[in-house]
Amino acid sequence: MAKTGVTGIARIINAAGYSWLGIKAAYKHEAAFRQELWLCLLLTPVALYFGPDPADKAILIASLVFILLIELLNSALEAVVDRYGDEIHPLSGRAKDMGSAAVLFAFIFAGLVWFSVFSQ
Numbered sequence: 001m002a003k004t005g006v007t008g009i010a011r012i013i014n015a016a017g018y019s020w021l022g023i024k025a026a027y028k029h030e031a032a033f034r035q036e037l038w039l040c041l042l043l044t045p046v047a048l049y050f051g052p053d054p055a056d057k058a059i060l061i062a063s064l065v066f067i068l069l070i071e072l073l074n075s076a077l078e079a080v081v082d083r084y085g086d087e088i089h090p091l092s093g094r095a096k097d098m099g100s101a102a103v104l105f106a107f108i109f110a111g112l113v114w115f116s117v118f119s120q
Contacts, residue, residue: 040065
């Protein structure tokens with residue numbers, strides 16, 4: 001008989017704990033994540049105060065959270081590539097460059113959102 005994993009509320013609590021560990025690791029080890037987190041913390045009150053209506057405020061804040069999401073994925077990708085080996089390999093460089101490009105697109109997306117909301 002196969003061993004069953006944790007289920008129900010215990011699984012949710014465990015998952016939240018692992019997520020918190022990931023956030024702490026990103027903050028501790030990733031300068032870009034720290035900078036983007038502080039940017040988001042500074043711009044969230046701006047979105048709440050100057051956002052024209054509740055939907056716009058939510059979209060502004062969601063665009064900031066999107067940057068953090070993509071940065072977390074990029075950092076995870078870089079950690080896996082670095083864990084695999086120290087040698088320089090074109091595929092490793094390509095993977096890291098693509099992760100960086102994803103972060104760039106997240107910033108472009110957020111910029112377009114903020115521009116479109118505040119240019120009304």
